[in-house]
Each structure stands twice: as structure tokens, then as C-alpha cells.
Amino acid sequence: SAVISQKPSRDICQRGTSLTIQCQVDSQVTMMFWYRQQPGQSLTLIATANQGSEATYESGFVIDKFPISRPNLTFSTLTVSNMSPEDSSIYLCSVARNYGYTFGSGTRLTVV
Amino acid sequence: AQKITQTQPGMFVQEKEAVTLDCTYDTSDQSYGLFWYKQPSSGEMIFLIYQGSYDEQNATEGRYSLNFQKARKSANLVISASQLGDSAMYFCAMREVRTSGSRLTFGEGTQLTVNP
Secondary structure, eight states: OOOEEEEOSEEEEOTTOOEEEEEEESSOOSEEEEEEEOTTSOEEEEEEEETTSOOEEOTTOOTTTSOEEEEETTEEEEEEOSOOGGGOEEEEEEEEETTEEEEOOOEEEEEO | OOEEEOOOSEEEEETTSOEEEOOEEEOOOSSOEEEEEEEOTTOOOEEEEEEETTOOSOOEETTEEEEEETTTTEEEEEEOSOOGGGOEEEEEEEEEEETTEEEEEEOOOEEEEEEO
16 A cells, blocks of 8 residues: 655644645555544545646635645645634545555644 | 444443444445544554455454445444554544545544453
């Protein structure tokens, strides 16, 4: 399965600032997925990122708040913009491979 | 829309015993895939086992097996010979195929605690 390097692993940020999370995959993949996991809850898909096209956002998530870049087939970034304490969550990237899905190690974000 | 239901917020098991974590799903698709993931307190998502809707045999991976009952739309995870390291959150998920591609939908999770 694919190996994903996700950075940073954790961060504490001031409200009103932005944080960019990076995911690097060890091989080329068509789609990358970004998830949010709020404290004590399940994973919710934020958006799907295809290389060369705009990301597809799920209901409740907008590009202005969570801009995504996908410059090539092995890399993607998610930015959490104008953060508030409600954005405190674990953010995970994921890729699909054959029948499975591999996840990055997650970014644990705390907004103070 | 697809839906995954995990009715057990928390489960407790004694070390070395077997435990079953429940998962039911709802879909109108004929072809789908079901997954189980383990999430330790570190937050990473660890793939455990996969079952395709057309697979006739129940999936097994070491101490993990999936009790797939298609007519009842259930895909329960069975962990045999529980170990202390099995204490974690467990998520059931379904692959949903859409025009924009496939994606995973997750259940709410079950927190498993293995007691010594």
C-alpha cells in the first residue's frame, strides 16, 4: 500500500491565523482525500483533490475556508484558514489504492 | 445516500478473549466495499480488513475476521485472542462510488478497551 508522509503532526495555532498541512505520497495517485475528525467524533470528508482540477468539496465545507492545492500526482496541501477554536481537530489525508485506502498519520490541530 | 451504523460506543473485553464489534450499513449499490480501521490514541488510521460485496467468503486477516451477512447488511468485526494493544477506536467504513470517484463513509466508531 502507499506510504503517506503528513506534516505537521501537530500544531497549536492562534485564532485568526492559517495553517497549511502537507501530504506527500511515495507513488503517483489520481485522487487524494482530506478528512476532518473533530474531538470524539468520526471522520468527515472535507474534499477530494484531483491533480489538474479544482477540488470537490463536500456539503458544509468551502474553498475559502479550506483551500486545497494538488500540484502533482504525489503531493497535496490543505490550508485551514482564519482559524477558530471550532477548527481544533485531527486532519487526515488519504489515497485510494486498489481496494484499500491509506491514511497519513494525521495532523492534530489545536486553536487557542 | 449510504450510511454506516455502529451501535456500540464502547466495548470492554478481557485479554485473550474474543470480541465482536457491530456494523450495519445501508446502500442501494450492488457493488460496494466494507472496511475496518483501527485508530489508536495517536490518531493514525490503521487498515485492518476489507470485504467486497461479491466476496463469498468472509475476509480474515490474522486475528481479525469479518462476519459478513449480506442479507442483513451487517459486517461485524471479530477480534480473537484480544491483546492489550487492541485497545483503540475502531471504525467501520463503506466505499461509495460516485461520478466524481470513490470515497469512504465512516461509522461513528466503537471504543474498545481490553482489560488485563
